[in-house]
Amino acid sequence: MMAETTRIRVREIAPAISQVQLPLPFALNHVNCYLLEDGDGWTILDTGLHWPAAEAGWHQALQALSIDPRQIRRIVLTHMHPDHFGMAGYLQEMTGAPIFVGAVEYAAIERIWIRDSWREAAAVDFWRGAGLDPQLLQTVTEQVAALRRRTMPHPANFVILDAHQPFTMGGRSFQPLVAPGHSDGQLIFYSSQDQLLLCGDQVLERITPNIGLWPGGDATPLQRYLNSLAELRQLGVTLALPGHYAPLTLWHERIATLQHHHELRLAAMLAAVAQLNREARHGPPCTALAVARSIFNFARFSEHEIRFAVAETLAHLVHLVNQRLLNEEIDHGIRRYRIPS
Structure with missing residues (x-):
């Protein structure tokens, strides 16, 4: 029917x-x-x-x-x-x-x-730690508030x-x-x-x-x-x-296709961290936001999609850290990533 x-x-x-x-x-x-x-x-x-x-x-x-x-x-x-x-x-x-x-x-x-915990300090600090600037952070907060109304x-x-x-x-x-x-x-x-x-x-x-x-x-x-x-x-x-x-x-x-996708995505994230830090030379290691920008086409994304892209990037970076393929450093509350020396 x-x-x-x-x-x-x-x-x-x-x-x-x-x-x-x-x-x-x-x-x-x-x-x-x-x-x-x-x-x-x-x-x-x-x-x-x-x-x-x-x-x-x-x-x-x-x-x-x-x-x-x-x-x-x-x-x-x-x-x-x-x-x-x-x-x-x-x-x-x-x-x-x-x-x-x-x-x-x-x-x-x-x-x-x-x-409505998205407005609490811990949530704000989380996104700031991922590298979001104040304007993008405000956009994310407003967007989640709008979703909450839904x-x-x-x-x-x-x-x-x-x-x-x-x-x-x-x-x-x-x-x-x-x-x-x-x-x-x-x-x-x-x-x-x-x-x-x-x-x-x-x-x-x-x-x-x-x-x-x-x-x-x-x-x-x-x-x-x-x-x-x-x-x-x-x-x-x-x-x-x-x-x-x-x-x-x-x-x-x-399921096999999804498993393979994440293998490729992890490799791409690892390569992105290496490339970003080479480009920065003596600057600070890269943030999750910087890695997300290099992996995803932000020009085509709404703020809603950017939020998901950063969260997905963080999940993969944490996985690589736990596998000891990346080091994570906390610099004034900002999480930064580098290839282990």
Whole structure:
């Protein structure tokens, strides 16, 4: 079944599972949410960013599938990023459904979106330490404040989802799996009976998921992501339903491609540090921002994308430091990198 609606797409993508593709106001212009049918009720998996197009999209999706909002029994979140969490409070008000989320992601929601920790001194110092000048730092702070508004209203309450217990939805018993890296405690859901995986943003079809080092977040996100990929490569997966782009059927091949991408990116980061420090001669070693500028085409990036590029660069630089392929020095609060002598 396929139902075309204004700016959204609703389609049954597997038995008892419909995909709701909602628009996003970014270069990555959509997010995949899912409706899973259970008898006379439904579960929503991920919610989209809260803005008018997504509000209209959810109303159109429910109408297209003849779902009364009161039939929504649960709302489940894979992770805390605003394009997945943002509509949770709005949908809870509409449906009365409880919101299920993993413990790590709940703590991140409380810290970042509810408490607004991005304005705290530690977060400001983090970005300053990456090499951001005051103007770019102000832009990043304003941008995150604008994103926070896209997560309101915040849910009235949450239910912590136990990752050690099977979770039934869509007529299947799913095993929750903790899949860190893209987000510290992202939960994905595996059904062994039909080898179906609701994989969140852990593995995507056309792009590599952003693996970033963020204020207050995991200290080794890339290592944890690579460990997760190695574990997920052992699963038998016939169909994986991601948070963006098309379903995945070549699961093991896609994971191998992502692993190779990070090998190449680490080599490029190492080469960039060496080149930047050669060019600086007797100047101070390079910052994460300088490395990011040499790897990514900032001229084509929005401030939103620059923030992600710097966070991803930091994650790779920290990985290289932990492998003792780089040295990190702290100079008046600025993190600088050089090749070991």
